[in-house]
Amino acid sequence: VNAQANYNGTGVVQNSDIHNGTEMVRQSDYNLVFVNFNYRVGALGFLASEELQEDGDLNAGLLDQRKLLYWVQDNIAKVNHLSSARRSSSFAETVTIVRRRSRPRCNPRLFRRRWLSRTSSDRLRWRGQRTFRWRRATVSLLANATERQRAGIPVQEIRCRHRLFQRHQYAFMSSLRGSGHYSGGWHYSTMAGRQRQATASLVLVAGYHWPRDAGSR
Amino acid sequence: LPVTTGPGTLVPANLYDSFEAGKFIKVPVLIGDDTDEGTVFAYNASTPEDVSQFFKNNYPLLDEAELDQINEAYPLMDPLPNHAAYFPSAAAAYGEATFTCPGNTIAETVASFFEPGKVWNYRYNVIDPGNVAAGLGVTHTFETAAIFGPGYAGSVADSYYTTNAAIVPVVMNYYISFMRALDPNVYRYPGTPVWEAWGDFGAGRGFRIKFETNDTIMEEVPQQQADRCALWKDLSNAMEV
Numbered sequence: 001v002n003a004q005a006n007y008n009g010t011g012v013v014q015n016s017d018i019h020n021g022t023e024m025v026r027q028s029d030y031n032l033v034f035v036n037f038n039y040r041v042g043a044l045g046f047l048a049s050e051e052l053q054e055d056g057d058l059n060a061g062l063l064d065q066r067k068l069l070y071w072v073q074d075n076i077a078k079v080n081h082l083s084s085a086r087r088s089s090s091f092a093e094t095v096t097i098v099r100r101r102s103r104p105r106c107n108p109r110l111f112r113r114r115w116l117s118r119t120s121s122d123r124l125r126w127r128g129q130r131t132f133r134w135r136r137a138t139v140s141l142l143a144n145a146t147e148r149q150r151a152g153i154p155v156q157e158i159r160c161r162h163r164l165f166q167r168h169q170y171a172f173m174s175s176l177r178g179s180g181h182y183s184g185g186w187h188y189s190t191m192a193g194r195q196r197q198a199t200a201s202l203v204l205v206a207g208y209h210w211p212r213d214a215g216s217r
Numbered sequence: 218l219p220v221t222t223g224p225g226t227l228v229p230a231n232l233y234d235s236f237e238a239g240k241f242i243k244v245p246v247l248i249g250d251d252t253d254e255g256t257v258f259a260y261n262a263s264t265p266e267d268v269s270q271f272f273k274n275n276y277p278l279l280d281e282a283e284l285d286q287i288n289e290a291y292p293l294m295d296p297l298p299n300h301a302a303y304f305p306s307a308a309a310a311y312g313e314a315t316f317t318c319p320g321n322t323i324a325e326t327v328a329s330f331f332e333p334g335k336v337w338n339y340r341y342n343v344i345d346p347g348n349v350a351a352g353l354g355v356t357h358t359f360e361t362a363a364i365f366g367p368g369y370a371g372s373v374a375d376s377y378y379t380t381n382a383a384i385v386p387v388v389m390n391y392y393i394s395f396m397r398a399l400d401p402n403v404y405r406y407p408g409t410p411v412w413e414a415w416g417d418f419g420a421g422r423g424f425r426i427k428f429e430t431n432d433t434i435m436e437e438v439p440q441q442q443a444d445r446c447a448l449w450k451d452l453s454n455a456m457e458v
Binding site: 023031048057058061062063 | 366
C-alpha cells in the first residue's frame with residue numbers, strides 16, 4: 001500500500017525551497033516581506049525512534065517551525081529597519097508570511113551580526129531538556145547569477161548582498177548532504193520594498209543538524 | 218505528522234481534542250483544500266476490503282466496525298481513468314480524513330473560539346486536463362502555482378500558462394491581501410467576489426470560496442461533507458489525530 005507522507009514545509013509533494021516569493025512580492029507592489037522555510041522530515045514523516053524520544057523530540061519538524069517563528073519575531077525588524085514584527089502564524093496549508101510595510105534597507109552589519117551570534121554557538125538549550133546542536137550555520141547567496149537575473153534583482157542590490165555574505169558562503173547542498181541525520185533545512189528569504197528602485201533581497205540558508213550520535217554526548 | 222507526546226510537551230493532546238477544547242493560538246486563519254486531496258496518496262483499491270486495509274495500514278488502531286463505518290460513508294463512486302473501482306472511494310476518504318475535514322474543523326473552532334469573521338476557507342477546484350486524464354482530479358497542493366505564480370513554485374501544469382492563467386492573479390491577490398491586511402478582501406484582485414468568512418453556522422457547516430477559473434464564487438460546505446467530517450471526528454481518537 002502506498003501512503004506517501006512526506007511533508008516539507010508548505011508542500012507535501014515538493015520541497016519548500018522551490019517556493020520563490022519574488023512574483024508575490026512584486027504583485028504586492030513590494031508591500032510584503034516573504035519568509036520561506038523548511039523543516040526536518042524523514043521518508044515517513046517526522047523522524048521517530050526510541051532514541052529520539054529519549055534525547056530529542058518526536059515533533060522535531062514542528063520545533064523547527066516554532067524556532068523559525070521566534071527567529072522571525074526577533075529579527076525580521078532588523079532585516080528591514082522596522083520597529084517590530086507583527087503576528088505570524090502557520091496553520092496547516094496556510095502560507096505564513098510576515099507582513100511588513102516598509103522602506104527597507106540593506107543593513108548587512110546588523111543582520112549578519114545578529115544571525116551569527118545566534119547560530120555559531122555550538123549548542124542551543126531550548127525548552128528544558130531538549131538539546132540541539134548547531135553543527136554548522138551556512139549562509140549563502142542565491143545560487144548563481146542566472147538565478148538572480150531570473151529573480152529580477154537589480155545589480156545594485158546584488159552588490160549589497162555580496163558585501164553582506166561573501167565571507168560566509170558555503171556549499172549549501174554539500175554541507176547538508178554531508179550529514180547522515182539531515183532531512184530538510186531552513187530557507188529564509190526575505191524580500192521587501194522599494195529602496196531607490198532597488199529591491200532588497202536577502203537569502204539565508206541555514207543547515208540545522210541533529211547530533212550525529214545522541215548517545216555519546 | 219504531529220505526534221501526541223503528552224502533557225507538558227509541544228503536542229500535549231490529540232489535535233482534534235485540542236482544537237475542540239479551544240486550546241490553540243487564536244489568530245486570523247486562511248485555510249483550504251483541493252477538491253481531490255486524496256488522489257495522490259490513496260491506494261488503488263479494487264474492493265471495499267482494499268479500502269479497509271489501506272486505512273488499517275495507516276491507522277492500526279481502527280477496528281473492524283470503524284472500518285465498516287468508513288466504507289459505508291464512502292461507497293462506490295464514479296470511476297476515474299487509469300484506476301480500479303474503489304480508488305475514488307479510497308481517495309475521497311483519505312483526502313477528507315487527512316486534509317479537508319481537519320481544515321474544516323480548524324475553521325470551525327477558530328470561528329467559535331476566536332472570531333467567526335476572521336477565518337476564511339477555500340476549495341480549490343481548478344480543472345487541469347492532464348490531471349483529469351490521469352484520473353487524479355484537482356490534486357493536493359495544486360493551488361501552489363497560483364499562490365506563488367507559475368514558475369515560482371517548482372514544476373507546474375501547462376494549463377497555468379493557458380486555460381487556467383486567469384486564476385493566478387485571483388488566488389495570489391487574496392493571499393497577498395490576507396498577508397497585508399489579515400483579511401483576503403482588502404487588496405483582492407479587481408472584479409473578484411467578496412470572500413465571506415466561515416461564519417457561525419456550527420455543526421461543521423460554513424462558507425468557503427470555490428476557486429475555479431473564471432468562475433470563482435462562494436459556496437457552503439455541503440451537509441453530506443459535514444456528516445462525513447463528523448465521522449472522522451468520532452474516529453479521531455482511534456486514529457490518534
